[in-house]
Amino acid sequence: MAEPAAKPRTPIESGVPDPFQYMHPTTIRNFGQWKYHERPQPGVLKHVAESGEALYTVRAGTQRQMDLATVRKLCDIADEFAEGHFRFTIRSNIEYLVADEAKVQPLIDKLRAEGFPVGGTGPSVAMISHTQGWLHCDIPGTDASGVVKALMDELHDEFVREDMPNRVHITTSCCQINCGGQGDIAINIQHTKPPKINHDLVANVCERPSVVARCPVAAIRPALVNGKPSLEVDEQKCICCGACYPPCPPMEINDPEHSKLAIWIGGNHSNARGAPTFHKLVCSGLPNNPPRWPEVAEVVKKILHVYREDARDYERVGEWVERIGWPRFFELTNLPFTKFHIENWRGSRQTLNASAHVRF
Ligand code: SF4
């Protein structure tokens, strides 16, 4: 008897799930067939398809890290007003998709009544994108969620109105690795002292060659301390970047007094109208002062105020500063310009470990 033909091996699908099963029926019917969109009011987008169908998107800010009761509340709102459909944006906004225009205003009223501000569209201050912080990451020097919550409370009016010259993206990063990326305004941790090494733990916890390789300025050397293998830091070379702390927690760099916050501006990931840009330091040494970080909020509001008054329509923060010049920026904002704003380290081209290779 002939052997049965072997069954062909089929791939195991383990990637992202099929998105169509989660989409609003109006989106599926008109997929790829959208004609135009407009913003009838702050926080609301109206997409019109070639077929004539319209779909409204109502955007509201959330606190990002939510308890179950809040998630249930948001789901109930979706069932009541949006045929059960919502999605989250990368900036932690919730977007409800509504086919029936008559339900748009009642949905907005309901969201406001429940404490979720509707806005974040067009030339507004969008919701701050924040990094993982204490909840998911092991190296934060501050609480990213807390900074975001405290600042968005202060910037509520800028979120719900569209009265900025252009969109303002604010980011935070709770360590100097800056996984929050580039922002029009960025609030980042800034370490100001080299790491303190707990020599009793290094041999048990750290893979020393990896830690040595991790330092961008080659400031770490293997050393024998009290007869135990450990590491030492050349403090003259150390730029206090904190890169050695993740692979070697006994190299503690977070410090309640010496870990500060710095504000950078003019970063942009997009290459829509010009090349992407890195943000640049404008204010350093602000106290890491929970739970409301008032010193940081004051500087951010000052920058936003001057930007709103002085920038031309459609200019992003970086474009505005490039036009008026950095001296004028410091003049207008009254922020002190110090020696720490100047990148004068000539060795960087030769010694800065700027390779994109992943090292283990
Ligand atoms: S900014 Fe740093 S500490 Fe914060 S989540 Fe990203 S890598 Fe972790």
Ligand code: SF4
């Ligand atoms: S903080 Fe940065 S520069 Fe200083 S020793 Fe660690 S990795 Fe090197």
